[in-house]
Amino acid sequence: MTDELIAGTVTITGNGGDEIEAYAARPTDAAPRGGVVVIHHMPGYDASTKEMVRRFAAEGYNAICPNLYAREAPGADPDDAAATVRAAGGVPDDRLVGDVSGAADYLKALENANGRVGVIGHCSGGRQAFLVGCSIDVDAAVDCYGAFVVNDPPEAMKFMKPLLGMASNLSCPLLGIFGADDKFPSPDEVAVLAAELEKLGKEHEFHTYADAGHAFFAVDRPSYRPEAAKDGWERILDFYSRTLSA
Structure with a gap:
């Protein structure tokens, strides 16, 4: 792990050429x-998600x-933004793929990029990570309890x-992390x-x-399960070490 990070808000080119906000973090060295x-x-672009971005940067x-x-x-509060999007029926899949593709392009353009990019999401983001893996070329996808991949939403x-029905288009290895007591x-x-x-x-591995x-x-x-979360993080980092190394 590294203690020296650069983190903050950036602007990327998303779906349809739209300029959208993003939160980025990376180690300071040039390796x-x-x-x-x-x-x-679904709760949105919130503090816990930004903390996860920094965690991945700390992991290299x-x-x-x-x-x-x-x-x-x-610019809205994450809770208010999430309520607005829920009321509108969610984020269109094609727009989501375009925005993630733009984020991947941002990463690939960094001077220290090795050209390999993975995606990860939890809950609705888990479904969307699978969607991205079936829609564009990425090197790894992690689906953490993504609902409505199989059943109707x-x-x-x-x-x-x-x-x-998109599974035949999966472009990369897939790691799935799930709970036995989950309903969605x-x-x-x-x-x-x-x-x-x-x-x-x-290629896939499910736990x-x-x-x-x-x-x-x-x-x-209250849903937090420390032992499962710790093991899940270890599996995610091991998976990325195997799939995102140059």
Whole structure:
């Protein structure tokens, strides 16, 4: 790990050429390194997500999180921005992919980039990490309990649809982290996704934790499960060390 980081708000070119806000962090040294795009969860572009960006930088990666709600609620409190986006039915999938692609391009353009980029997301971001892996070329994807990859989303989330039919387009190794007590996605949904990836010959590794439900990584929620979260972080970092090294 490194203690010297550069972190702060940047502007990137997102979907359709839109200039959007993002939060980036990277080590200060010039050694070549991979990049990680953090896709924030439905609660938004918040402090815990920015902390995750810094964690990846401390672990030796260039990292960035695009503000997916920048158009609907620029400069708004994360809770207010999330409420606005929920009321609108969520973020369109094609726009999400364009914004993440722009974030990946930002990472690849850094002087110390080694050209390899992974994505990660939790909850809605987990679904979107899988979507990105099936939509553009990335080097690794991490889905942390992403719901509605297999099953239909609620009607209110009008821009979401199941993604299982896109599995044949998965461009990279996929790491899945799930809770056995989760309902979104349930273990049955995870099993369906695993079976489809196995059938298609797509490289993947899934880990499901007993006595853990949704959002077990979230240290500020009652759902937090320290042992599962610690092991999950270790698996994520091991996965990226294997997939994002030059």
